[in-house]
Structure formats: structure tokens, C-alpha cells
Amino acid sequence: MTLSPDTRAKELGVAQLPSTPRPPATLRDVAAAAGVSVATASRVLSGNPATSSTSRQAVTAAAAQLDFHPNVQARALRSSRTASIGLLIPDIRNPHFGDLAHCVEMHARERGLVTLISASDERLDTQETALRLLMSHNVDGLIVVPQGRRDSPRGPEALDAVVQRGIPLVLADRMVSGLDVPAVVPGTNGLTDAVNELLSLGHERIALIAGPATSSTGRERRLAFDAALDAAGATPDPDLVHEGDFQPASGREGVARLLGLPPGRRPSAVVIADGPMAVGALAALNERGVRIPQDLSVVAHDDLDAFRLCDPPVSAIAQDIAAMGAVALNLLLEPPADGEERTVRQPTLFIQRGSVAEAGLQKSTTTMEGGDDS
């Protein structure tokens, strides 16, 4: 009775125990079972047309029989292709990037590619180590929502290394100045529309909780904001722009700073440049009892589900993030030719909801006192 479970099970005709780690079948096994050489087996399984229907049948049957799955490491070693792509995003917890990751991963999976997802936490050093790790796994391509600028002392060197190694690279959501690779980024048209709408509602003091100037989206949205004010002949007030870092805490800080201004200089409307900062800002406004839109009109970039929990719901500048993911993957798999445009801009859409109202509303109240409702 000292038979191995394997033998015993077979002898007794008993169902195999769940824990029978039999080594997976190799191409050799398949070839042997099919009565052909490994070369022929390989050809059949990789769709090489130089095969007879006889061997094709024998090999496919044997492969199915043995539940053969090619060893991806061996294949990668030989062909230097790993059937994997890397995706580096600033923060998985931000639903915006979560959506992006979801979409990229799903489409990649449909094409038989696995996605190695990594997060940079909006930090340059983390981006560097994460990129090195992804590169060390020989991903076939890389989609990156980048950090940092190339003209700063400590720039995104790992990104240069990626390009230098000849690994296909696509930037998503943000660009890096001086790095000429295909990219898909959101347009600023939605933001422009939002500011114009606020202006046409009579708002004269419109604030911006901006993204960091180190990110192209931060810069571009600020430029679009300024340009829209400028085009309307409005005088921009630097005190009405708070530069945040795309994190909720900086949204709160922005609110605190704007509400801390002397009464006459406070804004009657605020535009917030990304979702997490908007969540922080809205939470802070909520805590302070600032009413929207009576005391302050609000527009947020990125249309989060959470905005529908506010009463009235928050106006938003929506992007089709799923489309952005799909475009990024396409740019990666079918790179644009040299002549073609390498930067795709996705339109954004201003969605007006109850959180914006005429500027007159604010003027008729004695609000923005920052917390006391008396």
C-alpha cells in the first residue's frame, strides 16, 4: 500500500485526488504522441503552412489530448516576444485610471496579451523603478501615463531608456515635452466650453484648482482656462488659481485658500482640473456648509459617478476614457507611419448640471463665510 496516489488511483479506478501536480505536457510529448518530430509539431501548432493535413490532424489531436500549452518562457527566450504589455499609471485608485487600466487590459486580453499594470503614485522615483521592473520583464510594448519633464534636472530617464531599447512606447493622458512618441491625450475643448458658459452666466471671478505644472494636462488646462478668460476680455486674478497635485488633499487646500480670500475677492465659480481634487474640494465645501450653486458654482474635470450623489449633481467635463485606452493600444500595436500625426487628441465634453447657476445668485447672498450658516 505504498503506491503513489497516481498509481493507486489508476489501479482502483478512483477519481484523481485534487492535488496531482503532473508536469505539463511539452512539445516533445505532443510530437511523440503524434508520431512526428518536434519540428513538425511546432510548425503545425504555430500555423506554418508547410504541413501536411495528415500531420496537422495528428498533432492537433495529440495536443488537445495532452492539454498542451506552449511554455511562454521558452517561446519568449527563443523569439524574444513575451506576449505581454506594460501599463504604468499614476494611481489605480483614481477611477479615471482604473477605467483606463480596465479597458487596456480587456482589449489586450482579447488579443492574447497579458497586461502588467504598475502604479507610479504620481512620483518620479516610483515611475523609474516601476519602469525598470517592467522592462526587465521584456514587455513587448508599454503604455505610460508619464511623470516629469525631460528638461528638469532629474527627468524621466527610464522613459528614455525604454525608447533607446527600441521598446514600443505610447503615452496616454499626458505628454512629455521633447519625447517624440505616439500619444493620446484629452483635448481642452470641454474646459473652454465650461469657462465660456460660466462667463455667459455672468461670472466674473472664476477660480481654477489646477493640476501641477509638471504635467502636460496641468499646463494645458491652465492655458485653456487663461485663454478662455482672455478671449472674453476678463482680467485673470492669480489669486484665483490654486496649483494642486491631482490628489484629493490639494483640492481641499484649494478650497481653503479660495475661501480665505477677502470677501470681495472670492470667486463665484470654480473649475477643478481633475476628479480626485474635485472630490477633496467638494468634501471640504460640504463640510464648510458652502451651498452649490447658490454660494459657488462648480465644474469638475472628469465625470465621476460620485458627482451624481450631490444635490444638485455636479457639472463635469467628461472624457471617453475607454476610447482613450483603445486608441492607446492601437497606437501601440499599429504605430503610425513616419508622416502621420503621432499625437491623438480626444475631445472632451462639458456636461452642464445643476451645480452651475447665474452669477447673480451669489451676489444676492451673504455667503462664502466659510462654515457659519447663521
Place this chain on the structure above:
Amino acid sequence: MTLSPDTRAKELGVAQLPSTPRPPATLRDVAAAAGVSVATASRVLSGNPATSSTSRQAVTAAAAQLDFHPNVQARALRSSRTASIGLLIPDIRNPHFGDLAHCVEMHARERGLVTLISASDERLDTQETALRLLMSHNVDGLIVVPQGRRDSPRGPEALDAVVQRGIPLVLADRMVSGLDVPAVVPGTNGLTDAVNELLSLGHERIALIAGPATSSTGRERRLAFDAALDAAGATPDPDLVHEGDFQPASGREGVARLLGLPPGRRPSAVVIADGPMAVGALAALNERGVRIPQDLSVVAHDDLDAFRLCDPPVSAIAQDIAAMGAVALNLLLEPPADGEERTVRQPTLFIQRGSVAEAGLQKSTTTMEGGDDS
């Protein structure tokens, strides 16, 4: 002039263009540069003590000089270890699982492991194909938030295959009946506390928007809910339980159904079994003009940032998801011995906020009319 850039650059003696995909250095190169054999180089770099300090210095210097990184595919082929783990979650966009993914990925990266993240979209068939794909990449271990039950006709067969192949497996957030592997799941104490608090506030008709019975969390939360009512001698009303599917739409449906009950049978409080359903439910309540907590007290499982945007903020049952991720990774890397407990329960915490109030409030109003505020 039809030379490849490569050849042309060489012939002209021109500085190499930035796109010079020089093949990465191999162990051979390092050994040659250091004047030792590949075996010695390998030993030095893998920390084998059988090395002289002379060769150690030469090899490390050469490796640094050549920017050597071992080829992970070759190493994996030899050692059958890929330095990668797989993580399968239902939905990256759910911040709950986004947090989990973030935490697992971060800790794994600190240990030099890459994480292959995949999403099952709360679907059994997607889970199966995703698992097969992860297995085919020979991940060293797998953390899965599972779908399906083993006793159903089409069960999670791929999970059995994982176990059968001997791949270390840890379940997170949910369990699968009959699958005896290490798991970390949330406790139900927070939910019990929440129901008890509602009861002590005088609520007699407490509704539950439950998770699917196909998931262990769905079942367990419903059981805890029933048990808490039972312990208090309350009579549960099946009409007050709506079984959703953890997605926002089913939260909306639950609200519609509860508000559709005849006035006398409507709930004065509702507990919602996960974050996305809570978002859907709160959005629906908001649209219908149902006031919280005057018309309805609300408690949601999982503490989302979005809940702070509501006025008053929504009471929640919080879990330390980061801890859950850390525990899952630990269970994977250091599996419990046979005698030890294999299922870790993480405590959950009921956080009371303004969205719950005494039951009397509801009775004093003529509300729950579903939209008309007159």
C-alpha cells in the same frame, strides 16, 4: 540612399541616433568583460558564497559597467520561477478592488515581483479565460477574488485547475465553498453593529440591498443581517431584501423596488452591501428627492470617498482593504502550515455619520412618495 538608418549611421561615422536598440548585455558579456567564466559570473551575481573576492569585484564591476540585467525568461525557463504573481479581481473600476490591486501590486513590486492584473467583470466565463491566460504565463502564485460556486453546474473549473497544477492560490474578499485554500475575507461585525444601531434608534423596517447569493460576501452579509434582526426579535420581511449583483444598476433597482412598496410597508432605513450598489442607490434616491436621513436612513458597506460629498455624509462599514491586500500577499508567500487556520477574517468598522437618524423622524413626515416634495 536606401540604406537602413543603422548602416548609414555606421558608414558615415555619425553619432548614433537615439533609437539604437543595442542588444542587452548577457551573462557571457559580463563574464568576458570580467575575465572569468559564465559559471563564476553567475555565482557572483546570484550570491553564491563559493566565490573569491577577486572575481566578485571584477564581476560586479563588469555587470554595473554593462548595465547587465538577467534575462527573466531564460531564468524562468531554467528555474521554473517567473518572479510574477497574478491578481484576478472582479472590477478594477470599483475603488474597493482598485485599492486592493494597488496594495498588492505595490508590495509585490517591493519584493521584486511583477503583478499581472486581470478583471473578471463579475462573470464566470471571463474569470475562466483570464485565469487560463494567467496560468499560461506561469505566474508563481495567484490571488483571486473569485466568482461562482463549486457546487453549481458550471463552476469555477479553472480555479480547480490552478490548485491541481500546484500553483499557490489565495482567495481574497470572497471564498468558494469546498475549495480549501488560504483566504482573507472581511468579517461581518461591522454590519451587525450597523443593524444593531439602527434597531436601537427605533427602526423597525430595515431594508437590505444585498449582494448576489453566488458570492460568499453576498451570502454572509445577508446572514449577518438576518441574524441581527433575529437576535432583536424583529420580524424580517422578505420584501425588504433586494438581491443585487454588486453593480450600481442593481442599487438603483433596489431603491425603485423599495420605494414601490405600499406606504405602510416601506423601510425607514436601508443597508447596502457594497460600494457600487450604494453609489447607484444614492444617485437614485437623490434623483427622486428622497431626503437622507429625514426620509430614509442609509448605511453603506465600504467607505467610499464619495460618501463625504453627501450632506450629511453617508454612514459606512469600512474595511481596511490595504491590510487585506498585505495579508493576501503574505498568505501567498508564506502559506500557513497544515495545522494553522487558513482563513483570515478582517474586522470591519461601522462608522456612524449623519445619514442615520432616529426612526421617529421618518414617521413624522409624509415622505417616501418617491419624488414629489410637496
Place this chain on the structure above:
DNA sequence: TTGTAGGCGTTATCAG
């Protein structure tokens, strides 16, 4: 302590 050599599983290059 060091070097030689075999092999992990696959693909690609040759002759047949």
C-alpha cells in the same frame, strides 16, 4: 574556488 557542459522548451535553419 573555478571552469566545462548539459539542458530547460521552443523556434528557425538547414538539408533531405
Place this chain on the structure above:
DNA sequence: CTGATAACGCCTACAA
């Protein structure tokens, strides 16, 4: 069309 066979880059007995 097929079959030997040589890599791919690394690790590790085994022998020196």
C-alpha cells in the same frame, strides 16, 4: 513537406 540540430540566456552538477 519533414526531421535533425543549433541556438536563445541562464543555472548547476560535476569535475578539476
